[in-house]
Amino acid sequence: xxxxxxxxxxxxxxxxxxxxxxxxxxxxxxxxxxxxxxxxxxxxxxxxxxxxxxxxxxxxxxxxxxxxxxxxxxxxxxxxxxxxxxxxxxxxxxxxxxxxxxxxxxxxxxxxxxxxxxxxxxxxxxxxxxxxxxxxxxxxxxxxxxxxxxxxxxxxxxxxxxxxxxxxxxxxxxxxxxxxxxxxxxxxxxxxxxxxxxxxxxxxxxxxxxxxxxxxxxxxxxxxxxxxxxxxxxxxxxxxxxxxxxxxxxxxxxxxxxxxxxxxxxxxxxxxxxxxxxxxxxxxxxxxxxxxxxxxxxxxxxxxxxxxxxxxxxxxxxxxxxxxxxxxxxxxxxxxxxxxxxxxxxxxxxxxxxxxxxxxxxxxxxxxxxxxxxxxxxxxxxxxxxxxxxxxxxxxxxxxxxxxxxxxxxxxxxxxxxxxxxxxxxxxxxxxxxxxxxxxxxxxxxxxxxxxxxxxxxxxxxxxxxxxxxxxxxxxxxxxxxxxxxxxxxxxxxxxxxxxxxxxxxxxxxxxxxxxxxxxxxxxxxxxxxxxxxxxxxxxxxxxxxxxxxxxxxxxxxxxxxxxxxxxxxxxxxxxxxxxxxxxxxxxxxxxxxxxxxxxxxxxxxxxxxxxxxxxxxxxxxxxxxxxxxxxxxxxxxxxxxxxxxxxxxxxxxxxxxxxxxxxxxxxxxxxxxxxxxxxxxxxxxxxxxxxxxxxxxx
Numbered sequence: 001x002x003x004x005x006x007x008x009x010x011x012x013x014x015x016x017x018x019x020x021x022x023x024x025x026x027x028x029x030x031x032x033x034x035x036x037x038x039x040x041x042x043x044x045x046x047x048x049x050x051x052x053x054x055x056x057x058x059x060x061x062x063x064x065x066x067x068x069x070x071x072x073x074x075x076x077x078x079x080x081x082x083x084x085x086x087x088x089x090x091x092x093x094x095x096x097x098x099x100x101x102x103x104x105x106x107x108x109x110x111x112x113x114x115x116x117x118x119x120x121x122x123x124x125x126x127x128x129x130x131x132x133x134x135x136x137x138x139x140x141x142x143x144x145x146x147x148x149x150x151x152x153x154x155x156x157x158x159x160x161x162x163x164x165x166x167x168x169x170x171x172x173x174x175x176x177x178x179x180x181x182x183x184x185x186x187x188x189x190x191x192x193x194x195x196x197x198x199x200x201x202x203x204x205x206x207x208x209x210x211x212x213x214x215x216x217x218x219x220x221x222x223x224x225x226x227x228x229x230x231x232x233x234x235x236x237x238x239x240x241x242x243x244x245x246x247x248x249x250x251x252x253x254x255x256x257x258x259x260x261x262x263x264x265x266x267x268x269x270x271x272x273x274x275x276x277x278x279x280x281x282x283x284x285x286x287x288x289x290x291x292x293x294x295x296x297x298x299x300x301x302x303x304x305x306x307x308x309x310x311x312x313x314x315x316x317x318x319x320x321x322x323x324x325x326x327x328x329x330x331x332x333x334x335x336x337x338x339x340x341x342x343x344x345x346x347x348x349x350x351x352x353x354x355x356x357x358x359x360x361x362x363x364x365x366x367x368x369x370x371x372x373x374x375x376x377x378x379x380x381x382x383x384x385x386x387x388x389x390x391x392x393x394x395x396x397x398x399x400x401x402x403x404x405x406x407x408x409x410x411x412x413x414x415x416x417x418x419x420x421x422x423x424x425x426x427x428x429x430x431x432x433x434x435x436x437x438x439x440x441x442x443x444x445x446x447x448x449x450x451x452x453x454x455x456x457x458x459x460x461x462x463x464x465x466x467x468x469x470x471x472x473x474x475x476x477x478x479x480x481x482x483x484x485x486x487x488x489x490x491x492x493x494x495x496x497x498x499x500x501x502x503x504x505x506x507x508x509x510x511x512x513x514x515x516x517x518x519x520x521x522x523x524x525x526x527x528x529x530x531x532x533x534x535x536x537x538x539x540x541x542x543x544x545x546x547x548x549x550x551x552x553x554x555x556x557x558x559x560x561x562x563x564x565x566x567x568x569x570x571x572x573x574x575x576x577x578x579x580x581x582x583x584x585x586x587x588x589x590x591x592x593x594x595x596x597x598x599x600x601x602x603x604x605x606x607x608x609x610x611x612x613x614x615x616x617x618x619x620x621x622x623x624x625x626x627x628x629x630x631x632x633x634x635x636x637x638x639x640x641x642x643x644x645x646x647x648x649x650x651x652x653x654x655x656x657x658x659x660x661x662x663x664x665x666x667x668x669x670x671x672x673x674x675x676x677x678x679x680x681x682x683x684x685x686x687x688x689x690x691x692x693x694x695x696x697x698x699x
Contacts, residue, residue: 186516
């Protein structure tokens with residue numbers, strides 16, 4: 001064993017967590033193995049020796065790898081190895097990234113890569129919080145400059161009580177699933193899904209989790225870092241030369257004031273482009289090799305002036321007040337062939353949302369480290385280049401798109417109908433057609449409208465709004481902005497998204513660019529978001545006041561049934577012959593659940609009567625005939641003394657000529673012919689077969 005190997009332990013949420021360092025991955029800048037129960041996650045961090053040329057942002061890359069061997073499984077597919085990261089892994093990587101990024105020094109352009117690998121996983125101990133903890137420890141003990149450490153926890157609320165890092169049973173019952181990260185001084189990241197909880201319940205969960213985070217930070221700072229931490233490297237950070245910065249500010253101040261002195265976005269951008277061109281031309285000979293530094297100086301000058309107008313005068317870039325929501329217009333049923341559709345527009349942000357219904361067998365199959373194996377509700381978000389006026393080719397969704405789709409999905413899951421009452425797989429797609437801030441919250445609104453337009457009986461409509469922040473770092477004073485647009489997000493300190501119903505919160509996501517926010521800011525943002533959310537809901541309900549009373553004629557009609565498990569084989573028949581015949585005759589699709597419970601679903605794009613007829617046939621096959629049962633069947637054979645009727649696949653009986661009518665019948669053919677549909681009643685079940693009585697000739 002390495003001489004440098006050290007072990008540390010602490011208690012988080014009532015469970016012992018053990019951290020090992022110096023034993024594995026010795027060539028990294030920093031690494032650790034985090035264990036809790038039978039779950040183990042290895043995290044490492046590496047930094048390049050020199051900055052990447054031409055970078056104008058910090059190149060941090062975070063990867064989270066789900067190793068299938070960690071749960072004793074061999075990956076599916078032809079290659080039998082882990083392939084592209086799952087959506088869950090990508091979302092976890094984003095959770096790790098967001099609290100780390102604001103704490104790296106500005107001007108650091110060296111590549112930094114954080115890799116977290118789930119090596120062993122037990123269901124009761126989620127690896128994600130351990131990966132977040134490990135990332136903080138790995139960077140804290142490395143020689144990479146960083147203003148950490150951070151702490152991370154998951155907070156649940158079970159039976160009204162808050163729980164840290166809940167186990168599997170607690171997660172199933174929890175009304176809140178809150179991922180929280182921060183330093184010992186402030187909150188850095190919030191990501192939450194909830195069951196329409198109140199503002200106070202959500203704030204309580206955040207406050208409760210923050211107390212645990214403070215303990216984690218103290219543990220890392222006082223026990224781990226002093227024992228194994230490396231001396232931080234002194235790296236020459238990129239900065240704007242003071243002389244150049246002063247010269248640019250002196251010359252450009254009045255021009256930038258003119259450029260931003262308009263509430264029209266297009267005019268402002270044209271003015272900014274004109275001002276920048278004039279400023280660059282002016283300094284072309286004075287600073288011929290410093291175009292980048294000049295543009296950076298202009299960026300910070302513009303940022304200061306826009307923020308000052310908001311902070312000092314309460315004037316936002318588009319002229320709104322701090323709590324004002326941009327103009328909203330909506331429409332529904334915009335696409336005739338889809339099952340449900342809507343357009344939601346707020347300012348220059350617009351989403352076209354569609355809802356598609358399908359059989360439960362069309363639910364997405366999942367292969368990951370969770371117990372969950374399928375996903376009934378699929379929510380997807382697309383952000384094409386044209387939505388911001390850029391000439392970009394379409395491409396597969398990136399991490400941002402997956403994250404935004406997951407946020408909208410999380411916001412809507414609490415209001416979806418239960419599977420037993422609405423047996424459909426549901427796919428919602430948000431295509432952003434125009435974007436100027438808060439497209440993910442527009443997606444929540446558009447998705448609610450599309451679901452209602454499709455006739456999905458949601459429990460309550462959901463809306464979302466993004467809150468911004470302008471904070472004076474010296475005084476601590478702040479302004480919270482409702483419904484931020486792109487420029488306010490770009491130049492502001494916070495993007496705090498809150499979604500929910502009239503009753504309560506269903507989802508929260510917070511990203512910040514400063515080193516944390518206080519509880520006062522959080523309280524203000526959540527309460528102000530509630531006001532904005534209620535207003536947006538009212539505008540949506542003007543267009544879609546209630547769920548459509550019936551499904552689209554193009555949507556599948558689905559009914560469910562249940563038979564005795566030992567009758568499944570009879571319904572399916574040899575090589576599927578029986579069930580195929582039922583589907584052909586009725587124009588339906590029939591599927592049984594995978595659990596051999598005898599439960600199944602019938603769908604049809606035709607009249608719902610087709611599905612009802614298929615169900616009647618299935619029930620007749622699964623039902624052992626009894627005297628008095630009535631069926632609708634087909635005449636399949638005629639003899640002199642009677643007609644044979646198939647009243648269920650593989651089951652028939654005979655109507656004696658004397659039971660064809662109350663009057664005397666000379667010939668069977670005088671009453672029925674082969675192929676006729678008839679309603680019959682069982683009058684006798686004997687060793688030689690089943691005797692029937694004709695009740696009604698259907699055709």
